[in-house]
Amino acid sequence: xxxxxxxxxxxxxxxxxxxxxxxxxxxxxxxxxxxxxxxxxxxxxxxxxxxxxxxxxxxxxxxxxxxxxxxxxxxxxxxxxxxxxxxxxxxxxxxxxxxxxxxxxxxxxxxxxxxxxxxxxxxxxxxxxxxxxxxxxxxxxxxxxxxxxxxxxxxxxxxxxxxxxxxxxxxxxxxxxxxxxxxxxxxxxxxxxxxxxxxxxxxxxxxxxxxxxxxxxxxxxxxxxxxxxxxxxxxxxxxxxxxxxxxxxxxxxxxxxxxxxxxxxxxxxxxxxxxxxxxxxxxxxxxxxxxxxxxxxxxx
Numbered sequence: 001x002x003x004x005x006x007x008x009x010x011x012x013x014x015x016x017x018x019x020x021x022x023x024x025x026x027x028x029x030x031x032x033x034x035x036x037x038x039x040x041x042x043x044x045x046x047x048x049x050x051x052x053x054x055x056x057x058x059x060x061x062x063x064x065x066x067x068x069x070x071x072x073x074x075x076x077x078x079x080x081x082x083x084x085x086x087x088x089x090x091x092x093x094x095x096x097x098x099x100x101x102x103x104x105x106x107x108x109x110x111x112x113x114x115x116x117x118x119x120x121x122x123x124x125x126x127x128x129x130x131x132x133x134x135x136x137x138x139x140x141x142x143x144x145x146x147x148x149x150x151x152x153x154x155x156x157x158x159x160x161x162x163x164x165x166x167x168x169x170x171x172x173x174x175x176x177x178x179x180x181x182x183x184x185x186x187x188x189x190x191x192x193x194x195x196x197x198x199x200x201x202x203x204x205x206x207x208x209x210x211x212x213x214x215x216x217x218x219x220x221x222x223x224x225x226x227x228x229x230x231x232x233x234x235x236x237x238x239x240x241x242x243x244x245x246x247x248x249x250x251x252x253x254x255x256x257x258x259x260x261x262x263x264x265x266x267x268x269x270x271x272x273x274x275x276x277x278x279x280x281x282x283x284x285x286x287x288x289x290x291x292x293x294x295x296x297x298x299x300x
Contacts, residue, residue, distance in 0.1 A: 105119055
């Protein structure tokens with residue numbers, strides 16, 4: 001954060017040389033270091049710097065969720081969200097968004113004042129689409145930051161708010177068994193299109209190897225009693241050594257095929273989903289209907 005004229009001139013020269021990059025208004029970082037950071041870590045760096053420039057700011061919403069280490073979509077890295085006094089005049093921009101609230105409970109995370117976890121989850125559920133709100137909720141349950149009974153009780157404790165029904169819907173849908181933010185987003189989208197998941201991480205025995213089991217991301221049960229397993233696939237499961245166990249792509253694909261065949265022998269159909277399909281609800285509905293996924297309140 002260059003403050004003096006001399007520092008500003010020196011930083012400007014280094015920016016022109018490519019050694020330093022401007023990351024926010026008045027904030028700079030070494031280019032090579034900045035390139036190595038994830039989008040979420042970049043946001044954390046900016047927030048810590050802003051907290052030094054503005055000691056009275058309290059960060060909230062998805063920005064607070066990122067500071068708490070909760071799963072949060074890349075779509076929510078900006079704007080930075082801060083608490084505003086109700087009735088105060090402010091202007092939201094692409095860079096900065098204000099959440100009016102009076103006297104929220106706060107905690108310090110890495111020296112930054114943020115709304116506490118429950119208030120953060122509440123504001124995300126009240127302000128964001130269900131698809132974006134569910135991942136931090138699931139993550140908070142999965143990591144033990146909150147308990148189920150705490151989620152159940154909290155919405156009614158916030159006196160003045162809009163969208164309480166949206167908050168309750170998101171809180172009720174939250175499930176700590178979801179293993180990552182992508183699965184949480186998928187469950188939210190399935191719910192939004194009227195095909196809610198009936199179970200998460202259901203376990204089936206392996207018929208080929210003793211003491212082995214098959215766990216499926218999502219499970220639906222049709223009206224006729226037959227079952228459909230949903231698998232949420234990302235490219236990482238085929239190329240990330242930490243997820244493949246050092247297997248080749250062909251070995252991973254062959255193992256998936258054997259797993260699917262084993263489930264089929266137990267009367268469980270399998271349908272696979274990819275992240276980009278969540279962006280096309282009409283096509284997703286057709287895919288779900290082709291698999292005879294049950295419709296909320298209607299025949300499957």
